[in-house]
Amino acid sequence: xxxxxxxxxxxxxxxxxxxxxxxxxxxxxxxxxxxxxxxxxxxxxxxxxxxxxxxxxxxxxxxxxxxxxxxxxxxxxxxxxxxxxxxxxxxxxxxxxxxxxxxxxxxxxxxxxxxxxxxxxxxxxxxxxxxxxxxxxxxxxxxxxxxxxxxxxxxxxxxxxxxxxxxxxxxxxxxxxxxxxxxxxxxxxxxxxxxxxxxxxxxxxxxxxxxxxxxxxxxxxxxxxxxxxxxxxxxxxxxxxxxxxxxxxxxxxxxxxxxxxxxxxxxxxxxxxxxxxxxxxxxxxxxxxxxxxxxxxxxxxxxxxxxxxxxxxxxxxxxxxxxxxxxxxxxxxxxxxxxxxxxxxxxxxxxxxxxxxxxxxxxxxxxxxxxxxxxxxxxxxxxxxxxxxxxxxxx
Numbered sequence: 041x042x043x044x045x046x047x048x049x050x051x052x053x054x055x056x057x058x059x060x061x062x063x064x065x066x067x068x069x070x071x072x073x074x075x076x077x078x079x080x081x082x083x084x085x086x087x088x089x090x091x092x093x094x095x096x097x098x099x100x101x102x103x104x105x106x107x108x109x110x111x112x113x114x115x116x117x118x119x120x121x122x123x124x125x126x127x128x129x130x131x132x133x134x135x136x137x138x139x140x141x142x143x144x145x146x147x148x149x150x151x152x153x154x155x156x157x158x159x160x161x162x163x164x165x166x167x168x169x170x171x172x173x174x175x176x177x178x179x180x181x182x183x184x185x186x187x188x189x190x191x192x193x194x195x196x197x198x199x200x201x202x203x204x205x206x207x208x209x210x211x212x213x214x215x216x217x218x219x220x221x222x223x224x225x226x227x228x229x230x231x232x233x234x235x236x237x238x239x240x241x242x243x244x245x246x247x248x249x250x251x252x253x254x255x256x257x258x259x260x261x262x263x264x265x266x267x268x269x270x271x272x273x274x275x276x277x278x279x280x281x282x283x284x285x286x287x288x289x290x291x292x293x294x295x296x297x298x299x300x301x302x303x304x305x306x307x308x309x310x311x312x313x314x315x316x317x318x319x320x321x322x323x324x325x326x327x328x329x330x331x332x333x334x335x336x337x338x339x340x341x342x343x344x345x346x347x348x349x350x351x352x353x354x355x356x357x358x359x360x361x362x363x364x365x366x367x368x369x370x371x372x373x374x375x376x377x378x379x380x381x382x383x384x385x386x387x388x389x390x391x392x393x394x395x396x397x398x399x400x401x402x403x404x405x406x407x408x409x410x411x412x413x414x415x416x417x418x419x420x421x422x423x424x425x426x427x428x429x430x431x432x433x434x435x
Contacts, residue, residue, distance in 0.1 A: 081342030084350020093119030131276025156415025214362025
């Protein structure tokens with residue numbers, strides 16, 4: 041029954057996205073040409089996988105007070121695999137940029153665009169987190185104002201923590217903010233990665249990958265971070281180098297439907313695999329990612345307009361699905377959900393998925409998209425560049 045509901049949820053979300061693809065707000069998608077459109081189509085399904093993972097865990101939290109690990113391995117792996125591939129995509133796309141820039145990357149412009157891509161929606165989310173934390177504490181200020189400012193400051197820099205003594209503050213968004221710490225640390229490491237690549241070429245990537253594997257099996261921990269996740273960024277970077285070396289010569293080879301069948305087998309094996317993130321699990325996830333990068337579209341699914349729209353709003357789906365779960369099952373229906381059996385609760389999965397997608401489309405249109413367009417103006421980087429030229433010319 042759970043597997044049928046998962047399928048129904050994904051299909052329902054796809055058709056909602058398909059309907060909204062007809063609106064003017066997404067008219068630009070049809071004209072956009074993307075070299076890696078299969079990755080664009082995959083993102084939405086990865087975000088939905090993380091939503092399904094947290095949908096199940098939310099029931100455990102509301103019934104037994106434990107927000108940790110789904111009982112079913114496939115629900116547990118959906119979240120883990122989804123995040124792992126998101127990290128691979130980040131490594132792939134940004135290392136591809138490093139390769140194409142040939143050591144001439146405009147780092148200020150890159151960070152400016154990243155800021156406007158990520159932070160406006162995230163700051164809006166932090167505002168809502170603070171609101172619901174105060175709602176949970178009856179809007180009474182239970183700590184001094186300076187402490188509140190410090191707590192909000194921690195959230196702005198992705199460290200989270202309780203707000204106004206509300207212990208479950210992180211669960212307002214299902215704790216998904218933790219991945220943004222790793223994303224930004226990777227972004228900040230890119231100048232060093234680029235410098236090494238310019239000097240060492242392929243050996244810098246190989247060193248990066250070997251080091252990441254070592255740090256997975258012998259992890260280090262500091263300021264709430266673990267080295268275990270470096271592997272996924274490193275592997276994505278390696279695939280970017282391979283793609284650049286092949287120069288697109290693989291496109292016809294991977295157009296055969298056999299590869300779509302294989303990609304389905306790989307992702308199903310990764311989802312149902314019992315030993316999450318052991319060596320074989322890494323292989324399954326990595327091979328699936330390689331096939332998608334090489335243009336395998338899973339029998340055309342990843343190139344469908346509904347899939348592309350889900351990919352467009354995937355950041356909102358990822359960041360906001362926990363808040364939807366919190367509002368529904370902790371604010372409005374807190375007493376109801378505790379009386380439901382697990383199978384009864386799971387019946388709401390498609391409906392909640394639709395709500396998540398609808399909210400994500402709304403936030404994409406009114407927060408993400410305007411911010412992205414503003415960031416593409418590169419106002420700060422252009423100003424600083426012109427100021428530097430001005431000073432250099434002695435004027």
